[in-house]
Amino acid sequence: MAASTVIASLHLQPLSSPPPNSRPLYLKFNTSHRENLRYLSSLGVIPQNPRFAPPVDNLPVILSAVNFLKSKGISDEDFSRLVFLCPQLFSPTFDISTLDPVFDFLTAELGASTAESRGLIVNCPNILLSDVEYCLRPTLVYLKELGLRNLNRASKTNAHVLNTRVEKLRAKMRFLKSIGFEHEEAARVCGRIPAIFGYSVESNLRPKFEFLVYDMERELEELKKFPQYFGFSLGRRIKPRHWHLKKKNVRVSLSRLLMWSDEKFYSKWKP
Known part of the structure; x- marks a missing residue:
């Protein structure tokens, strides 16, 4: 379910006022409707604009989801991310x-x-x-x-x-x-x-391997010694550094080619 659908389903009528000094860790359902809304809004579970607030009947379900997740260790600051990536967690039907x-x-x-x-x-x-x-x-x-x-x-x-x-x-x-x-x-x-x-085989791993073998003219054994090669960007690091050293007729190990920072690499072999 899309986040907009959840938000759109999320209109409120005030309930009874909260008892004085009542601030439990897990919000109780006898807390006032407005306070519940402020609480959920502060977590990022519902939008701050009251026009997009959930129906009264949906609020207990949303609060139950919040309380359940908090009981499992989820922190207040985590909820906005959960809502963004998994809005269905806070759907009234979930x-x-x-x-x-x-x-x-x-x-x-x-x-x-x-x-x-x-x-x-x-x-x-x-x-x-x-x-x-x-x-x-x-x-x-x-x-x-x-x-x-x-x-x-x-x-x-x-x-x-x-x-x-x-x-x-x-x-x-x-x-x-x-x-x-x-x-x-x-x-x-x-x-x-x-x-x-x-990593995708066809758009990531295979192109890197083919560049290593056909353009860099490296052997498989060198890749076996430094498989971290697959973790570097082909377009942003592997190719530019290879062609830079190729012009200078310099050949170094894969680890030296790729592990050094740009500052260290290009100060060693100046353009």
Whole structure:
């Protein structure tokens, strides 16, 4: 459901006034309607413009979703991002309890702490909408078989890799093996550079490999020693630096070619 649809569904009539000094961590439903609106607006869950406020009947559902997510470790500052990327979480038709299996998976199977789970979710909110049985669990098993570790750490790479179907992961392994990596070598590459799972074979990995072999005239063995090559931009770093040194008839290792900062690289080999 689009964010605009959720917002459009989100008109309010004042309810009873809140009791004095009542400011619980999780907002109670006997709080005044206007205060609830201000609260949700401050989180970014609903717009500040009252014309786009939710109907009265929808407000308890939205508050339940907020309270549920906060009980799982989501912080106030995270909600605007969740609303932007997963507006359906705050739809009046969404059953927030369907997220329980995902949180159970993160804790029991991935071994993530509350803080780590929050970090993974904030980095990739769509992980909340993934099916544990058909996506998250098979992916975790496959990644562990390849030797990837510390997948519970709250990094952007881990979050997106965990939310990737196994077949897409296998496609990257097939590519590496097709260019000459043994299975164990390909697995080690993926373990060292899990971000490779997020790269397109045809528009990213293959063009880089072909440039390495045909234009740079490098051997596969050099790539095996420095697979981080795949993590650099072909147009912004690999090509410009290669052609710059080519004009000077200078050849250096891949790591030296790519790891140095622009300042260090171009001060060493001035244009």
